[in-house]
Amino acid sequence: MLTLEDSRLTVDDLIAWLVRFDEQIVEHAERLTELDSAIGDADHGTNMARGTAAVRLRLTEARPDDAGAVLKSCGMTLVSTVGGASGSLYGTLFLEMAKRVGAASELDTTVFADAFRAGVAGVVARGRAEPGDKTMIDALQPTVDALSTAAAGGVPLTKSLQAAAAAAAAGRDATIPLVARRGRASYLGDRSADHLDPGATSAALLVQSLADSHAERVR
Amino acid sequence: MLTLEDSRLTVDDLIAWLVRFDEQIVEHAERLTELDSAIGDADHGTNMARGTAAVRLRLTEARPDDAGAVLKSCGMTLVSTVGGASGSLYGTLFLEMAKRVGAASELDTTVFADAFRAGVAGVVARGRAEPGDKTMIDALQPTVDALSTAAAGGVPLTKSLQAAAAAAAAGRDATIPLVARRGRASYLGDRSADHLDPGATSAALLVQSLADSHAERVR
Amino acid sequence: MKKLINSPATVLADALNGVAAAHHELAVDFANRVVSRGAAVKQGKVALISGGGSGHEPLHSGFVGLGMLDAACAGEVFTSPTPDQMLAATMTVNAGAGVLYIVKNYTGDVLNFEMAAELAEADGVQVKSVLVADDVAVEDSTWTAGRRGVGTTVLVEKIAGAAAEEGRDLDAVHALATRVSENGRSMGVALTSATLPAVGKPSFDLPEDEIEMGVGIHGEPGRKRVPLRPASEIAEELVSSILSDHDFSGAPVIAMLSGLGGTPLIELYAIYGDVAALLEQRGITVARALVGDYITSLDMAGCSLTLLRADEEMLRLWDAPVSTAALRWGA
Amino acid sequence: MKKLINSPATVLADALNGVAAAHHELAVDFANRVVSRGAAVKQGKVALISGGGSGHEPLHSGFVGLGMLDAACAGEVFTSPTPDQMLAATMTVNAGAGVLYIVKNYTGDVLNFEMAAELAEADGVQVKSVLVADDVAVEDSTWTAGRRGVGTTVLVEKIAGAAAEEGRDLDAVHALATRVSENGRSMGVALTSATLPAVGKPSFDLPEDEIEMGVGIHGEPGRKRVPLRPASEIAEELVSSILSDHDFSGAPVIAMLSGLGGTPLIELYAIYGDVAALLEQRGITVARALVGDYITSLDMAGCSLTLLRADEEMLRLWDAPVSTAALRWGA
Numbered sequence A, B: 001m002l003t004l005e006d007s008r009l010t011v012d013d014l015i016a017w018l019v020r021f022d023e024q025i026v027e028h029a030e031r032l033t034e035l036d037s038a039i040g041d042a043d044h045g046t047n048m049a050r051g052t053a054a055v056r057l058r059l060t061e062a063r064p065d066d067a068g069a070v071l072k073s074c075g076m077t078l079v080s081t082v083g084g085a086s087g088s089l090y091g092t093l094f095l096e097m098a099k100r101v102g103a104a105s106e107l108d109t110t111v112f113a114d115a116f117r118a119g120v121a122g123v124v125a126r127g128r129a130e131p132g133d134k135t136m137i138d139a140l141q142p143t144v145d146a147l148s149t150a151a152a153g154g155v156p157l158t159k160s161l162q163a164a165a166a167a168a169a170a171g172r173d174a175t176i177p178l179v180a181r182r183g184r185a186s187y188l189g190d191r192s193a194d195h196l197d198p199g200a201t202s203a204a205l206l207v208q209s210l211a212d213s214h215a216e217r218v219r
Numbered sequence C, D: 001m002k003k004l005i006n007s008p009a010t011v012l013a014d015a016l017n018g019v020a021a022a023h024h025e026l027a028v029d030f031a032n033r034v035v036s037r038g039a040a041v042k043q044g045k046v047a048l049i050s051g052g053g054s055g056h057e058p059l060h061s062g063f064v065g066l067g068m069l070d071a072a073c074a075g076e077v078f079t080s081p082t083p084d085q086m087l088a089a090t091m092t093v094n095a096g097a098g099v100l101y102i103v104k105n106y107t108g109d110v111l112n113f114e115m116a117a118e119l120a121e122a123d124g125v126q127v128k129s130v131l132v133a134d135d136v137a138v139e140d141s142t143w144t145a146g147r148r149g150v151g152t153t154v155l156v157e158k159i160a161g162a163a164a165e166e167g168r169d170l171d172a173v174h175a176l177a178t179r180v181s182e183n184g185r186s187m188g189v190a191l192t193s194a195t196l197p198a199v200g201k202p203s204f205d206l207p208e209d210e211i212e213m214g215v216g217i218h219g220e221p222g223r224k225r226v227p228l229r230p231a232s233e234i235a236e237e238l239v240s241s242i243l244s245d246h247d248f249s250g251a252p253v254i255a256m257l258s259g260l261g262g263t264p265l266i267e268l269y270a271i272y273g274d275v276a277a278l279l280e281q282r283g284i285t286v287a288r289a290l291v292g293d294y295i296t297s298l299d300m301a302g303c304s305l306t307l308l309r310a311d312e313e314m315l316r317l318w319d320a321p322v323s324t325a326a327l328r329w330g331a
């Protein structure tokens, strides 16, 4: 394996991220569905696995030329294969990121942090969820904040991503006591408390996949 | 309790018989339905219980004046309340007996044996079953034969009826190895073997009820 | 046992209540458990009556109305109705042109309709009966009660009903009904047992990984118990059992894939896709198809396939207007 | 898990195959999982599109045809379809007069239809959406996703479909659809859980002696879990929950009692009898009634009740001809 410079995400880094994300989703699909069966409709793992497999296939069949193209391909594929709430939301995350990075071929920490912020803003605009509503936002917003802090502090990319993954995981765990106010879990009212949110769980996997795949590639 | 003459069946004897039959059916309804669920459609106990309850109610509400009227009321009631194969067949048994005894107020062993033979002939004519087809006929035909033999031999009624009940029970048990050729059990082909026939079982109860109720009344 | 009923003893009365409440165009005789058309009888029209045990809904009350039955007699669950019910129905709908009884071949139904016919004829009503005995899962033999009557009943009711509506006489309607009956074949498969309200537990045990091929609509055991398998293989078994029993080649076929009561429509369509493909492979033309719950077995999961070797006349009558609770078109 | 399917992965494709095979009058776009009318679009007619997760059949594909939907998009089981599917449907049935999306209020459906509308409008097609959010089991609040959309959807599709067929413009059809949506209320009860093909076991555990009042059509838990009880008491709970949520007095009401997929018709009629009696007691006039499987939840046992406070116009449009796989009259 090449040792890459630990300051930017290349097209191959982004592809490696999404391949790793697919592996993680496959590994945790049953668990995600179980979480969704407790407070939703028992399909989150199946939905995500269908989507990430398609993303992986698409990206490995024809390697896009720039970072924006990777993210756009991912976003479009998620929108058209996942369905449900998570399909349009994860799709929006990537499509908004793609818009932000345009035809860049590499993304440094600042640009990536900025793009991720734009992506999450897109998810909020579409889904109208706020932090604390017990959704994927509860894992995504802390990620945005951690990435920004790291970028501002000049932290190396690997460390930034690890901090982001830790923030996402903490955000995910913090959904447990929450009462859902968006998505299907909100129908449960108070009974949605004491459960991990499935979307926050898959979002934490998304960020962890990036931290791990990048750490491996620069090792 | 009166001690009655042990040579004839009065209107009250016939009513006592049918009341006893109802008691026996209620007691064994679950078992009859279980037998029917093995080789039929799990309703024989329910069917018979609905019918005998109606017969009992009708006979106790307004006591018929003669033997024929008791038997006719019973037959009509069974036909209109039991349904299924057993409703028309048990109905026919009683309606044909009623035709034979007409307005008699008492039946001696010979007349009763003769009436019962006519009843069973009616059942055969309607259902087209032969002995050995694994139906109620397998309990009813031995009853006819036992009653005729007893009547020819001048056996007292109580004893005649006991012999008849024993013959019915033996006929019932003999259905176990048979392969059904009539009724719903015939759809099973060879798999109908090794089961007691529900209709033969209820028919044996019918004869036993008469033997028992009569024995009690003359005791 | 979990059912939307008030009690096992009242389930039939409760259901008839619901039928009356939902379908004001029908007349429900609660005492006799007869559902008939609410409209006045059309003098001179042959009247069609069917009936049987309850638990097979929409059969038969769901098929009462213009272009189909004139009356349906509802027996207790899985128990043939009684001759009085049939006689009451006969007297209600007889319009002077005679009455056709459509009888599924079960001993109870046959005997009770026979007694009813005797009573009706004694009262001066001309009665003919057509027997439906189309279940290929059962060996046919004159030494037994013969085959069970299942799905073809629906097709007989529709086609003979249209013929009666056209004004044909009793002999003609009876001849046509017989022709439909003789050219229809069915076979069913159960994934689970039905539970009778009065019994409270499943009529038979079917392990989680086995199915019953050739099951009857009263939970009568089928031809054989086999391991659970994909829809395409079940379809293959249903189709080949039916095709090896009767010649369906070179004629338009009417196909009905009916659920047994506990199986949802998505599954019925899933297996119908396989059935249709198999029929096409064997050169058989499905001219008309019905997919849904038409002849059921309480809450049993599974389905039955019925094929009718039709002809142009049957197709035309099939397409004729019908307006019943469960089958409705052109009217 | 016992189902008549080939595999969890193919159940939707298999079912669409079956729909195409059974209904030659429909066009099935397998790639996009869109079912549309086979007939050419009628220029100038407002097009109606609905869609949602599969597993609720006949909703929505069973309601495509004259007088009702122009197209239905089928998502994976219990999963909203995607914007591409909706866009493909839009391009197929747009006849120049605009398109109405009929959307059940679930986040996934709402978001995906929203994206589709944006894409369609970017392509120059005028789109309006009507949201159905009629499930009284869920607290209504602007702070949450609001109520689930259930049975009223069928009524919106029928009534708005008839209005579109009459040639009304998009604004008028949208206004009417909104009026229907706002005046419909539903509530369901589950006796058993559904089993998703991809999961293979029931979504929730429901003991043999308990039922879930106010359940959703995706196995979402309901308002409360209560002991199993007679149909009349369940009916009482459904009726009073709905009546206490909206005023149904003094207007003709359309009632729909739908099975959830695993409950047979005899039970639906049994409980409908109680529902009708309760409504009558409270002075409410049921002008039209539907009893059967119209909006289901895979193999779940149970039912849902939908009441629509209608008016003369809605009744007239309700009675207008409709010719779809699952609802057919007058045509």
Ligand SMILES: Nc1ncnc2c1ncn2[C@@H]1O[C@H](COP(=O)(O)OP(=O)(O)O)[C@@H](O)[C@H]1O
Binding pocket: A036, A040, A041, A043, A044, A047, A048, A083, A084, A085, A086, A087, A089, A123, A126, A127, A128, A129, A134, A135, A136, A137, A182, A183, A184, A197, A198, A199, A200, D078, D079, D080, D107, D108, D109
């Ligand atoms: N409005 C929303 N904003 C952000 N995330 C949401 C919203 N609604 C739902 N989600 C997320 O989507 C997840 C569910 O996704 P999934 O099960 O795939 O879709 P569906 O709920 O349509 O079945 C939830 O756990 C939650 O994290």
Ligand SMILES: Nc1ncnc2c1ncn2[C@@H]1O[C@H](COP(=O)(O)OP(=O)(O)O)[C@@H](O)[C@H]1O
Binding pocket: B036, B040, B041, B043, B044, B047, B048, B083, B084, B085, B086, B087, B089, B123, B126, B127, B128, B129, B134, B135, B136, B137, B182, B183, B184, B197, B198, B199, B200, C078, C079, C080, C107, C108, C109
């Ligand atoms: N053709 C027949 N002749 C005589 N008895 C018959 C005939 N067919 C069925 N039976 C009897 O009827 C019994 C079944 O009765 P029942 O269960 O009440 O009716 P069904 O079979 O219609 O459900 C059988 O066990 C058998 O003894």
Ligand SMILES: [Mg+2]
Binding pocket: A036, A040, A041, A042, A043, A044, A084, A184
């Ligand atoms: Mg979900």
Ligand SMILES: [Mg+2]
Binding pocket: B036, B040, B041, B042, B043, B044, B084, B184
């Ligand atoms: Mg029986």
Ligand SMILES: [Mg+2]
Binding pocket: B041, B043, B084, B085, C053, C078, C079, C080, C108
């Ligand atoms: Mg029976």
Ligand SMILES: [Mg+2]
Binding pocket: A041, A043, A084, A085, D053, D078, D079, D080, D108
């Ligand atoms: Mg979903």
